[in-house]
Amino acid sequence: MNYGYEDLVIGLSGEYRKTMTETDVVLFAGLSGDNNPMHIDDEFARETRFGGRIIHGMLTAALVSTVIGTRMPGPGVIYLSQNLRFLKPVKIGDTVTATASVSELFPDKQRARLTTVCSVRGETVLDGEALVWVPRRST
Secondary structure, rough: OOOOHOOOHHHOHHHHHHEOOOHHHHHHHHHHHHOHHHHHHHHHHHOOOOOOOOHHEEEEEEEEHHHHEEEEEHHHHEEEEEEHHHHHHHOOOOOOOOEEEEEEEHHHOOOOEEEEEEEEOEEEEEEEEEEEEOOOOOO
């Protein structure tokens, strides 16, 4: 959906769902340069408190960007800020549901504060808050 600023109301939300794959991890590691063995080395990761590899936290966070840029508010939105808390690990094969919900509106600047959450099997793995600028609908 593509919302203009005038369409936003408190509580409006959007979501995106993705199952995380080995390919996602390898491509993200290559793109970002984050080759932390927690993400790419089975042997190393097996010996950690997680008992295996985990998805890059910022890869999970990128799903929030997908919601904001493609679902709600949608195309044309500009990120101004985002804070994040990484609460639980995400593993290969987990399906992550990312949501963004309007929590506050600033009409004088066409800005919206969004509550952002990623969950796996109903448990929150990441939460935060984004501030975005939203264009008005074309007339």
